[in-house]
Amino acid sequence: MSIVDLKVSLQQHLAKTLQSLELPAESIIIETSRSAQFGDLSSNVALVLAREAGRPPLELAEAIREQLIVPEDTCSAVTVSKPGFINFSISETYLRNQISEILTKGEDYGKSEAGEGKRALVEFVSANPTGPLTVGHGRQAVLGDVVSNILELHGYDVTREYYFNDAGRQMRLLGESVRARYLELLGEDASVPEGGYEGSYIRDIAEQMVQLHGDSLKQQDDMTIFKQTAEKVIFSDIKATLAKIGLEFDNFMNEKTFYEDGTIDRVVEGLREKGLAYDKDGAVWFKTTQFGKDQDTVLIKGTGEPTYRLPDIAYHTQKVARGYDYIIDIFGADHKDTYPDVLSALEVLGYGTDHITVLIHQFVSLKESGQKVKMSTRKATFVTLEELIDRVGADVVRYFFIMRNMHSHLNFDLTLAIKESDENPVYYLQYAHARICNILKHAEETTELTIDGANHTLLQEPSEIALMKDMIRFPELTETALNTLEPQGITTFLYGLATLFHRFYTECRVVTDDEDISKARLGLVTSVKTVLANGLTILGISRPERM
RNA sequence: GCCCCGGUAGCUCAACCGGACAGAGCAUCGGCCUUCUAAGCCGAGGGUUACAGGUUCGAGUCCUGUCCGGGGUACCA
Numbered sequence: 001m002s003i004v005d006l007k008v009s010l011q012q013h014l015a016k017t018l019q020s021l022e023l024p025a026e027s028i029i030i031e032t033s034r035s036a037q038f039g040d041l042s043s044n045v046a047l048v049l050a051r052e053a054g055r056p057p058l059e060l061a062e063a064i065r066e067q068l069i070v071p072e073d074t075c076s077a078v079t080v081s082k083p084g085f086i087n088f089s090i091s092e093t094y095l096r097n098q099i100s101e102i103l104t105k106g107e108d109y110g111k112s113e114a115g116e117g118k119r120a121l122v123e124f125v126s127a128n129p130t131g132p133l134t135v136g137h138g139r140q141a142v143l144g145d146v147v148s149n150i151l152e153l154h155g156y157d158v159t160r161e162y163y164f165n166d167a168g169r170q171m172r173l174l175g176e177s178v179r180a181r182y183l184e185l186l187g188e189d190a191s192v193p194e195g196g197y198e199g200s201y202i203r204d205i206a207e208q209m210v211q212l213h214g215d216s217l218k219q220q221d222d223m224t225i226f227k228q229t230a231e232k233v234i235f236s237d238i239k240a241t242l243a244k245i246g247l248e249f250d251n252f253m254n255e256k257t258f259y260e261d262g263t264i265d266r267v268v269e270g271l272r273e274k275g276l277a278y279d280k281d282g283a284v285w286f287k288t289t290q291f292g293k294d295q296d297t298v299l300i301k302g303t304g305e306p307t308y309r310l311p312d313i314a315y316h317t318q319k320v321a322r323g324y325d326y327i328i329d330i331f332g333a334d335h336k337d338t339y340p341d342v343l344s345a346l347e348v349l350g351y352g353t354d355h356i357t358v359l360i361h362q363f364v365s366l367k368e369s370g371q372k373v374k375m376s377t378r379k380a381t382f383v384t385l386e387e388l389i390d391r392v393g394a395d396v397v398r399y400f401f402i403m404r405n406m407h408s409h410l411n412f413d414l415t416l417a418i419k420e421s422d423e424n425p426v427y428y429l430q431y432a433h434a435r436i437c438n439i440l441k442h443a444e445e446t447t448e449l450t451i452d453g454a455n456h457t458l459l460q461e462p463s464e465i466a467l468m469k470d471m472i473r474f475p476e477l478t479e480t481a482l483n484t485l486e487p488q489g490i491t492t493f494l495y496g497l498a499t500l501f502h503r504f505y506t507e508c509r510v511v512t513d514d515e516d517i518s519k520a521r522l523g524l525v526t527s528v529k530t531v532l533a534n535g536l537t538i539l540g541i542s543r544p545e546r547m
Numbered sequence: 548g549c550c551c552c553g554g555u556a557g558c559u560c561a562a563c564c565g566g567a568c569a570g571a572g573c574a575u576c577g578g579c580c581u582u583c584u585a586a587g588c589c590g591a592g593g594g595u596u597a598c599a600g601g602u603u604c605g606a607g608u609c610c611u612g613u614c615c616g617g618g619g620u621a622c623c624a
Contacts, residue, residue, distance in 0.1 A: 027564085034567065044566065047604060057604065082567065083604060128624075170624060195623090283622050294549070294620070301622040308624050336551055337619045362552060363617070404560070407552060409617060411559075420559090425572065427586050435584060442583045473563095480563065492561060495571075506579090506588045547586065 001094075002101070002475040006074055007041065010088060014045060017067045023049050030088075032473065039079060039087030040469060046084040057084025090469065096456040098472045102527035103451065110478040110534045115156030115326070121319060122148045124330035125242070125249075126163045129234040130174045131199055133241050134382040135412055136332070136364045141385070142401040142540075143361060144330045145247045146487040149538045154482045156326065160248070163315055165255040165308060166231055173197065175227030181206035182226065186215050197378055205233050241386040245394045246540050258314040264306065267314045268299065270349045291344040309338060313345045320351040327356045328485065336360055359485060361406035367413040383414055392421035395541045399426035402487045402539060425495060429536065430544050432498040435505060436529040437545040443511045443522055451526055454519040463504040464524060470500050471531045478538070487539065494535040501528055 001009070007030040015025035033042045046061035053060050061080040068078060068086075076091035102109050124144025127137050148158045165171070177197040183190035185206055192198055209217065209229055217225060242248065258264050268284060271277035276287045282302035286309070289296055299310045319327055331339060343353045366383060376382065389397050400417065403425065404410050443449050459468065477493045510521040533543045 029564070029566095031563065031566080034562095038567065042567090044605095047566080050604070085567070130624095165624075168624070281622080285622095298622045303622075305622085307622070333552065333618045334624080335619090338624095360552080360618095365617075405553095408560085409553065413559090416559085420573075423573075423586075428572090431584080431586050435587085439583045446583090476563085484563095488561085489563070492563095492571090495561090499571085502587055503589090505583085506585095509583070511583055547584075 001074070001097075003098075003472050004476050004479055006090075006094070007476075009074070010041065010043070010070065013068060013070050014043060014064070014086075017064055017069075018045065018049070020067055021053075021063065023053055033087060038081055038085060039077065040090040041088040043086045043088075044084075046080075046086060050084065058082075060084065061086050092457065095465070095468045095472070096459075099456050099468065099523055099527045102471070102530050103523065106530055107534060107537075109530055110153065110474050110538075112154045112475075112479065112482070114154040114479075114482060115151060118156050118325035119323070120148075120151045120156040120158045120326040120328065121161055121322070121324040122151070122158060122328045122330070123161045123163055123319075127238070128165050128170055129231045129238065130170050130197060131234065131377040131382075132201060133238055133385040134377065135366060135385055135388055135414075136382070138245070138385040138388065138397060139361060139364050139401045139406075139410060140330055140332065141242060141245065141247055142398050143359070143406055143487070145245075145540055146398075146402055146538065147328060147330070147359070147485050149540060150478070150481045150485065150487065151326070151328075153478060153538060159250045159324075161251040161253055162249045163253045163255070165311065166227075167255050167259065167311075168305070168308060171227055171231070172223060174202075174230050175223035177202050178205050178209070178226040178230045179220075179223060182209050182217065185210050186218060188218070195378065199377070201234070201237075202230075205230050208233065237386075241384070241389070244386065244389045245397055253315065255311045255315070258311050258318065263314040263318055264310060267310065267317060267345070267349065271299075271345065274348050276345075276348055286341065286345065288341050288344065291340065293341070297341060309341060312338070313342050316342050316346055316356075317349060317351055320346065320353075320356075325355060329356065329358045331358065331360055333360055333362050357485065359406065362409045364410045364412050367411060367415075388414070388417070391418050392424075395426050395430070396421050396424045398539060398541055399424065399429075399491070403491045405488055406486065426541060427547070428502075429494050429498045429532065430542070431547055432501045433529060433532045433536065434544045434547040436501070436525050436532070439510050439525055440522070440529075441545075443518070447511060447518070449511070449515060449518050449522060451519060451523040454523040455516055456520050456523060458517050458520040459524055461504075461508055463500070463507045464521075467497075467500045467504050467524065467528060470497050471528055474531050474535070481538075490535055490538055494532060494539075497528070497531060497535075501532075 010030050011028045014028050018025040028043060028045050030041050030043050033039050046064055047057045050057040050060050058080065061084040065078050065080050065086055070078060070088070072091065074091055074094045075088050077089040079087045081087055122144055125137055125141050127133060133141070144160065148160050151158045173193060173196050176193045180190040180192045180196070181203045209226070268277055271286060276290060277299065278285055278287065283298050284300035285296045286299045287296050297309060298307050300306045329339065339358050343356065346353050459465070473493065477489050481487060481490055508521065510525055511518050536543050
């Protein structure tokens with residue numbers, strides 16, 4: 001029985017007791033105790049129900065405790081404390097069984113079948129191919145990948161999807177910028193257009209084109225070749241960067257598809273039929289005021305060119321039509337105001353949106369030596385993700401981005417990140433894993449000991465008990481991660497587990513002359529290694545066997 | 548102006564549907580390597596959780612207002 005099941009079981013026992021006391025048994029909360037003096041698990045039911053019961057919380061808690069029957073193989077003691085908490089102590093039998101359970105399950109420990117047979121789509125990064133990925137994109141890349149890992153852990157069949165737009169104004173500007181550099185290289189008088197792209201990579205692309213085509217494109221006024229070459233080069237660069245942090249997309253969806261297959265037209269027609277799209281001032285508008293917005297929104301500009309919102313809607317109708325059980329969109333804070341329009345349109349057009357979850361993360365603000373830098377792809381004032389990975393390594397980058405809450409702004413000081421990469425917390429986790437591997441190696445090389453038939457009752461030291469009590473929380477954390485889609489809890493947990501391991505390591509020697517204790521500790525240490533490894537796998541961070 | 552997210556130790560961040568004394572790392576100071584890895588361990592100092600009210604047994608967490616930072620409010624993406 002995992003800790004999750006144990007809590008459910010305690011809830012049920014509490015519910016029975018409450019019923020016998022003629023009290024409502026809904027919403028009973030069992031939480032992990034903050035401090036050992038309050039047992040391992042605790043419930044606040046008595047505090048919550050005191051008013052209704054017309055009795056002081058402490059007295060009610062005591063009454064509940066007297067009536068409560070808990071299975072002895074899981075709970076060794078039930079106590080009542082201060083304001084009226086009911087505290088449960090986990091039995092040693094239960095802890096011991098958990099070690100065996102972890103060892104048996106191995107890499108399956110922490111998994112569930114919540115998403116078995118279900119398909120999920122996670123859309124993220126989705127940066128247009130106008131320049132290299134920046135540190136800002138890195139946050140979303142890592143977040144999306146870890147969210148996908150969490151879904152996979154619970155049995156979902158996950159598709160990682162990258163959506164890009166190569167038909168709009170930005171891509172046209174990109175083409176023009178490349179053409180300008182191309183002409184420049186040929187000694188012509190040309191300059192990057194207003195609002196165009198100024199990064200040095202544009203010149204690199206232009207150089208490639210000179211090598212490939214010579215001056216044969218000099219008279220070329222059609223931007224297509226410049227645009228297409230730029231897109232190709234930049235995309236291969238983007239994919240290479242993503243590969244460096246261990247991220248591979250299953251699908252790249254192109255906006256163009258939705259023009260070609262008529263989805264765009266169908267969306268506009270559909271909205272017109274519902275009376276939610278209309279013509280004004282030469283443009284086509286979406287009546288977003290119907291959904292509580294201050295203003296209506298333009299779908300197709302006077303120039304005949306759609307705004308990005310229209311293909312976005314079209315893309316999402318197609319996403320829903322593909323029949324996924326769970327759709328997750330990950331956007332930066334700049335989309336906060338636009339995705340509700342997409343969802344409104346979907347509903348109007350008869351597509352369900354209940355299975356769509358939108359995760360919005362705040363931006364990364366970049367600092368260099370304490371100075372704030374405004375990131376802009378166009379102005380080329382950005383630090384590329386690739387540069388960062390090359391400087392500090394993929395594991396540090398991944399950890400750096402997921403140890404923070406996605407709703408908080410992330411202050412990223414590049415100078416500091418490079419300087420501090422040597423003491424990055426990720427090494428602390430990996431070091432715990434490597435240390436365990438080393439112990440196991442040592443045991444294998446110098447003894448005949450195995451973990452078979454180990455007697456885990458011998459694990460009595462406080463640092464051993466603390467370690468066991470902490471590691472068994474893992475399944476609960478992976479479950480929470482699935483519900484919240486926030487990877488951070490796993491990061492925090494792993495850090496705490498590593499701390500308890502390091503403490504254990506300094507206090508207890510694993511391989512000693514006492515074979516029984518050695519076997520028991522080898523079992524303990526192996527189970528800790530399993531939990532650390534499983535957690536790091538979710539985060540996409542490597543699990544070094546030596547450091 | 549209006550809408551959304553945030554404000555926690557000097558710095559970067561935690562804190563499980565509201566719970567018990569707000570925790571780590573870095574930085575500062577002091578200890579610990581003849582024994583499986585010192586990328587480690589132990590200890591000290593450091594806080595009116597931006598501010599003011601409110602809700603209740605209990606608020607960093609929920610509500611209202613103010614201040615500060617970021618984002619949105621484009622026929623830009």
